[in-house]
Amino acid sequence: MKVQEGLFLVAIFYLAYTQLVKGQPRKDCQTRCGDVAVEYPFGTSPGCYYQGDDSFNLTCNEKELFFGNMPVINISLSGQLRVRLVRSKVCYDSQGKQTDYMDRKTSLGNLTLSEHNKFTVVGCNSYAFLRTSGVEKYSTGCISLCDSVPSKKGSCSGEGCCQTSVPRGSYFVRVKPHSFDNHTTVHLFNPCTYAFLVEDGKFDFYAxxxxxxxxxxxxxxxxxxxxIGNETCEQVVGRNICGGNSTCFNSTRGTGYNCKCLEGFEGNPYLPNGCQDINECISNRHNCSEPSTCENMRGSFTCNCPSGYRKDSPNSCTRKVRPEYFRWTQIFLGTTIGFSVILLGIICVQQKIRHQKDTELRQKFFEQNGGGMLIERVSGAGPSNVDVKIFTEEGMKEATNGYDESRILGQGGQGTVYKGILPDNSIVAIKKARLGDCSQVEQFINEVLVLSQINHRNVVKLLGCCLETEVPLLVYEFITNGTLFDHLHGSMFDSSLTWEHRLRIAIEIAGTLAYLHSSASIPIIHRDIKTANILLDENLIAKVADFGASRLIPMDKEQLTTMVQGTLGYLDPEYYNTGLLNEKSDVYSFGVVLMELLSGQKALCFERPQCSKHLVSCFASATKENRLHEIIDGQVMNEDNQREIQEAARIxxxxxxxxxxxxxxxxxxxxxLEALKVKTTKHKWSDQYPETGEIEHLLGVQILSTQDDTSSRGYDSIKNVAISDIEAGR
Incomplete structure (x- = not known):
């Protein structure tokens, strides 16, 4: 009797084990918690959720479903889980004293952040940082500025509210809010800074x-x-948990797979019999036209014709023709031909009208995309040397394969850049401005105007533009070797640039900016010099790019007042505080780029204990304390070039x-910098290394003093910001 009981228990254990292996939940599992349906592979108790991953274990607490400590809104079987995350905030009293602070660290287990979310900051003179970990570390920030309550409703574009995109694939999220002036100037109507993640389209700002x-x-x-898991469909053939009448597809987040029901079936594809046939005839999902009748089939349907009718298409029937009807058929055909001739004439007229409308639409787009603005600015500047090829909309679509996502080279504040292949097989970069943003149109025209007046080997060459499309396009030469940022900080390229490479790149950038400031027909201030805007060709020759934020300086002015624009970490503090733009703003940004070349660190860096603040502050303190070697890239400095690197750091x-x-x-x-190049190629730090006076004599310039008091001049990126709290970001 005991043997029989033991065999019975073994059989029960075996059935339960095979059930879990195949991903089948128990039949007594909870299927609803409050208003939320609990769908497998998620569950609320052992044996009810997918046993390969505890991230699918949810908690039902007082009729509310939780993932960790996050309330669940709904579960999508296509691979998405909607939850609610708590926002972060920092608040101050009228004297600027902090009264409340809350920053959020959230671990998502084996789930990851979707790209269908926005990082949002609400507040005047506020900023916040988002740091994530996942496939790779990612950091970003958002700045919101205003002196009074904005009047626009629903606009989150930087005045009282700002938003920025976040990448997919992150399983750890941290949000940190800050304020520029502790809300002392806006405390009456805005005492706090708020920062949070929110699903795209789910937050409307009302100031x-x-x-x-x-x-x-x-x-x-x-x-x-x-x-499910971390393998692809191909790797789990025969052992995936997809049920019958379903198929496996690789997850868009880059790891694991998901399941979906085959066409003509619906239900839960993760259950053995979860996908059931749809009866299209009952659910009115068919397109059979009378007098045909619908007949349901497994996974589809068919349209049947009644007696005396025949099929003339898959979903319609016509009456069979009998001999006595032949004469009437001829009459019908003659009438049809006559009507066809009339119809053809009508179509020709419509085609002509449509062609005229298309011409008017192209003209509308031309004006909408700044064509009139471009003509006005070119004609208003006197004799013009603008010589830009005009491309057609069809040509642009063909070159980018219909703006396929695989052709995207990068995305930024001024738009999206695609890789294009022209009919002559030449490769170009096509920049597509953002849709419906008037400020982006002005930047687009500004870039055409600026690039058309530059002829320099170290500036990306403008090839043409397209204005007849709904979205304006720029076409310029394709630089094959990525950006300087990629080579210094990215994973796509080998980051071992030699000292000679870095010095030459710095010389090329400096020479280009000197040309723009002093030798161009109209002085040009770039306004956004950073490593991400320096491209490198196959020979590592530097190419300055992205002139969308640039400004032309009239010959009778040394500076002008503009809206502050640039990139955090590279932005000139004097320009930021006053709004007065001059060539010295580019000099500051170039200094930060030169520090990146020397240290291999980002402008806002946190990768070394010696470099826990802005690079400018790091270099100032390291120079003063004679420990410059601690923040210089170990791949760069050696016994032969220490004096050169110290000279470059001083510059x-x-x-x-x-x-x-x-x-x-x-x-x-x-x-x-050219003087340093002379020292590199001719002297190699020998005893004959020329004195400063000799270099001055050779180049006809005065070398900057090496005794500068950098400690009193150091700058921590943005006024009143605690740089130690700033996280690394691109």
Whole structure:
């Protein structure tokens, strides 16, 4: 009797084991928690969720479903989980004293952040940082500025509210809010900075209510991606958990797989019999036209014709022709031909009208995309040397394979850049401005105007543009070797640039800026010099790119007032505080780039204990304390080039002085870097290394003093910002 009981228990254990292996949940599992349906592979108890991953184990607490400590909104079987995340905030009293602070660290288990979310900051004179970990570390930030309550409703474009995209694939998220002036100037209507993640399209900014208390909302919907395991469909053939009448597809987040029902079936594809046949005839999902009748089939349907009718298409029937009807058929055919001739005439007229409308539409797009603005600016500048090829809309679509996502080279504030292949097989880069943003159109026209007046080997060459499309396009030469940022900090390229490479690249950038400031027909201020805007060709020759933020300086002015624009970490503090733009703003940004070349660190860096703040502050303190070697890239410095690197660091410190008057001009910087190149090629730090006076005599310029007091001139990126709190970001 005991033997029989033992065999019975073994059989029960075997059935339960095979059930879990195949991914089949128990039949007594909870299927609903409050208003949320609990769908397998998720579950609320052992044996009810996919046993290969505890991330699918949810908690039902008082009729509310939780993933960890996050309330669940709904579960999508296509690979998405919607939850609610708590927002972060920092608040101050009227004297600027912090009264409340809350930053959020969230671990998502084996689930990852979806790309269908936005990082959002609400507040005046506020900024926040988002740091994520996943396939790779990613950091970004968002700045919101205003002095009074914005009047626009629903606009989150930087005035009181800003938003930026986030990448997919992150399983750890941290949000940190900050304020530039502790809300002392705006405390009456905005005492706090709020920062949070929210599903794209689920937050509408209303300044009157949101700046005061965010309408008392503390959580926001966020989309998470999930998949089964970490193998592809090809790797789990025969052992995936997809049920009958379903198929496996690789997850878009880059790891694992998901299941979906075959066409003509619906239900839960993760259950053995979860996908059931759809009866199209009952559910009215067929397109059979009378007098045909619908007949359901497994996974599809068919349209049947009644007696005396025949099929003339898959879903319609016509009456069979009998001999006595032949004469009437001839009459019908003659009438049909006559009507066809009339119809053909009508079509020809419609085609002509449509062609006229298309011409008017192209003209509308031409004006909408700034064609009139371009003509006005070119004609208003006197004799013009603009010579830009005009491309057609069809040509652009063919070159980018219909703007396929695989052709995207990069995305930024001014738009998206695609790789294009022209009919002559030449490869170009096609820049597509953002749709419906008037400020982007002005930047697009500005880039055409600036690039058309530059003829320099180290500036990306403009090939043409397209204005007859709904979205304006720029076409310029394709640079094959990525950006300087990629080579210094990215994973796509070997980052072992030699000292000679880095010095030559710095000389080329400095020479280009000196040309733009002093030798161009109209002086040009780039305004956004950074390593991400320096391209490298196959020979590692530097090419300055992205002139969308540039400004032309009239010959009778040395500076002009503009809206502050640039990139955090590279932005000239004097320009940021005053709005007065001159060539010394580019000198500051170049100094930061030179520091990146020397250290291999990002402008806002946190990768070394010696470099826990902005590079400008790091270099200033390291120079003063005689420990420059601690922050220089180990692949660069050696016994033979220490003096050259120290000289380059001194030049970088001089370029990043707090005020523009204390910085050298760009052509002076270029001359000093050329002097370093002479030392590299001719002297190799021998005993015959020429003194400073000799270099001055050779180049006809005054070398900057090596005794500069960098400690009193150091600058921590943005006024009143605690740089130690800033996280690494591109």
């Amino acid at each position: 009157l209510e949101d700046l005061n208390n965010l309408r008392y909302v503390t959580t926001f919907p966020v989309v998470l991606d999930w998949s 970088a410190n001089k370029c990043t002085r707090l005020t523009g008057e204390e910085r050298p001009r760009m052509k002076e910087v270029a001359a000093e």
